[in-house]
Amino acid sequence: MIRRPTFRAALAVIGVSLLAACGSDSDGSSADTTTAPPAPVEALRYEANGGCQMMGPNCATYVVYTDGTVEIFRTGESAPAEVTGSIPEAEISAWLESVADLDVEALTAEVGPGTCNACVDGIDVKLTIGLDGGPVALDSTVTNFDPANPFFANLETLMADVTAVGELPIQQRG
Numbered sequence: 001m002i003r004r005p006t007f008r009a010a011l012a013v014i015g016v017s018l019l020a021a022c023g024s025d026s027d028g029s030s031a032d033t034t035t036a037p038p039a040p041v042e043a044l045r046y047e048a049n050g051g052c053q054m055m056g057p058n059c060a061t062y063v064v065y066t067d068g069t070v071e072i073f074r075t076g077e078s079a080p081a082e083v084t085g086s087i088p089e090a091e092i093s094a095w096l097e098s099v100a101d102l103d104v105e106a107l108t109a110e111v112g113p114g115t116c117n118a119c120v121d122g123i124d125v126k127l128t129i130g131l132d133g134g135p136v137a138l139d140s141t142v143t144n145f146d147p148a149n150p151f152f153a154n155l156e157t158l159m160a161d162v163t164a165v166g167e168l169p170i171q172q173r174g
Helices: 004-022 089-098 104-111 150-163
Strands: 042-050 060-065 069-074 083-086 123-131 134-139
Touching (some): 042 089, 042 150, 060 150, 089 150, 104 134
Antiparallel strands (some): 042 060, 042 123, 060 069, 069 083, 123 134
């Protein structure tokens, strides 16, 4: 036969043990101790425009996220990405680290002013880099994207891997 005071004491001990095992907040709900990894953010946007628009919307905008995900859109279009893929996360991390202290004014002074390649059926590029201090933008009509400069040489190397993810199918306006 169970005596009531002992039975109540046993229930109290079991209840406290369960609460301790599950964890509790002041409102009685259990605490979530897991932390989700941060969501990838846009690390680089490389937007081509100009001569690639001839006969259709065929200029590409490449968006690279911090986890290495690559999305390729048609420049100026609001449709979803037509091509997706990835590059190694370590590659985009290393590139972002190499440009973390980018001084746009000093870079522009070093490489000189850009030109309007699109004015003569060429292609111009708008580059946006997502840095910790906020996005940094470069435009090839303002800054010469000189491949002899180490910054632009590294950009070309990265973009070779990004563009290898895939190509937009050519569209012709009808």
